[in-house]
Amino acid sequence: MKKITIGEAARQSGVKVPTVRYYESIGLLAAPSRSEGNQRSFEPADISRLAFIRHARELGFEIEAIRTLLTLQDDPHQSCASADAIAKARLVEVEQRIRSLMALKAELETMVEGCGHGRVDQCRVIEVLADHGQCTHSHH
Amino acid sequence: MKKITIGEAARQSGVKVPTVRYYESIGLLAAPSRSEGNQRSFEPADISRLAFIRHARELGFEIEAIRTLLTLQDDPHQSCASADAIAKARLVEVEQRIRSLMALKAELETMVEGCGHGRVDQCRVIEVLADHGQCTHSHH
DNA sequence: TCTTGCACCTCTAGTCACTAGAGGATGTAG
DNA sequence: CTACATCCTCTAGTGACTAGAGGTGCAAGA
Structure with missing residues (x-):
């Protein structure tokens, strides 16, 4: 009440x-x-x-x-088959997302490690971003 | 040209x-x-x-x-300090995101494994969602 | 009783990073 | 010259909210 x-x-x-x-x-x-x-x-x-x-x-x-x-x-x-299907689909998505974030993490680490805190023209962060720009790697 | x-x-x-x-x-x-x-x-x-x-x-x-x-x-x-700071912040975010996705993956696996493909009232997927609903676990 | 002040109401518009579609102009190949 | 792809601008839509304006309800203290 x-x-x-x-x-x-x-x-x-x-x-x-x-x-x-x-x-x-x-x-x-x-x-x-x-x-x-x-x-x-x-x-x-x-x-x-x-x-x-x-x-x-x-x-x-x-x-x-x-x-x-x-x-x-x-x-x-x-039947809970649809609930199961929804959860399974989400699981696949999540696994994929984890894989691509791991790759991303590695790439960011390369950037940050390479940066000697100098000027931009020697900066790995900018460089990595620009270099890989040409490549056609798969998106999420 | x-x-x-x-x-x-x-x-x-x-x-x-x-x-x-x-x-x-x-x-x-x-x-x-x-x-x-x-x-x-x-x-x-x-x-x-x-x-x-x-x-x-x-x-x-x-x-x-x-x-x-x-x-x-x-x-x-x-100076490339700001580029470095941006990349570092992003790295922290990504690491956090990976951690929470791993937890999520574990939870989804529990759901999917527990599902005996019976009716909804025995379904782990629904149950896990409803049960944890009461808990106050940290978001993203 | 009054009044302060917070919580509530509806409604519209803004967020982010695009994406879709209408309706029309341009450029190129056959 | 005629298809037809590609280009142009513009507006509106997406998902899942969030923010703000402008107003009302309600409980507690003076």
């Missing part, structure tokens, strides 16, 4: 206040009931949902993927 | 045609001379500059960082 304000919901879920309103506006969260003075009044289930969304966002899932995941969660008798 | 069209510049630099125009519009690339019929005519130096930008973008540098890097490149008698 205690009314949960948007500020409280934000604090408990870790989602910012304007973001909660944004999620409502795009239909990721059902519009909550309102107080006499037109203020949103959330229920505990909304907090869990917001926390779910936040966690999924932190894991890098896109809003549309989260929408699917939430639909699945709303109907627990469905 | 041979005129380089925007299409040719795009092909040689690996930057797409509309993106070349976009870079010109934000002042990252000087406006090139024009043909009688108002078509852009680039010089070889523009191609190098575009390739430099492309490479830096692939390495995840932001446009404003690239703008600084380009200013530095334009005046090679400056």
Whole structure:
């Protein structure tokens, strides 16, 4: 019976206040009931949902993927094959992203090590950027 | 003396045609001379500059960082300390990003492994998302 | 009771780095 | 000369928010 304000919901879920309103506006969260003075009044289930969304966002899932995941969660008798597929796809993406960031890290290290803190014309940072500019290496 | 069209510049630099125009519009690339019929005519130096930008973008540098890097490149008698600082900051970011992606990968693996391809109410993917939802772990 | 002051409301516009599309002009090969 | 690719400018859209203007609601202290 205690009314949960948007500020409280934000604090408990870790989602910012304007973001909660944004999620409502795009239909990721059902519009909550309102107080006499037109203020949103959330229920505990909304907090869990917001926390779910936040966690999924932190894991890098896109809003549309989260929408699917939430639909699945709303109907627990469905097969979880799609949830599994979404997570697997994300795993592949993440593995790819890690690989390319490792390559990038190596490249940045070469730059930074090579920089003797002299003038720009001897600078490895600029040089590496310019030199590799000609190459056609694959993008993410 | 041979005129380089925007299409040719795009092909040689690996930057797409509309993106070349976009870079010109934000002042990252000087406006090139024009043909009688108002078509852009680039010089070889523009191609190098575009390739430099492309490479830096692939390495995840932001446009404003690239703008600084380009200013530095334009005046090679400056100290390269700022180029070095930019690259170092980026390296720290990348290392952090790799660390959090590794954690994410582990979490996704738990999800996917645990999924017995049954119904949603036994699904690890949904469960992990919902359970960790309550926790307050640091973001990106 | 009044008033201070924070939290809430809606709405629009801005962010970043492009990308897409409309509607029209130019340049080149056959 | 006629296709047709390529070019031009312009506006608007993307994702996932974030910021700000201008106003209302509400709880606590004087």
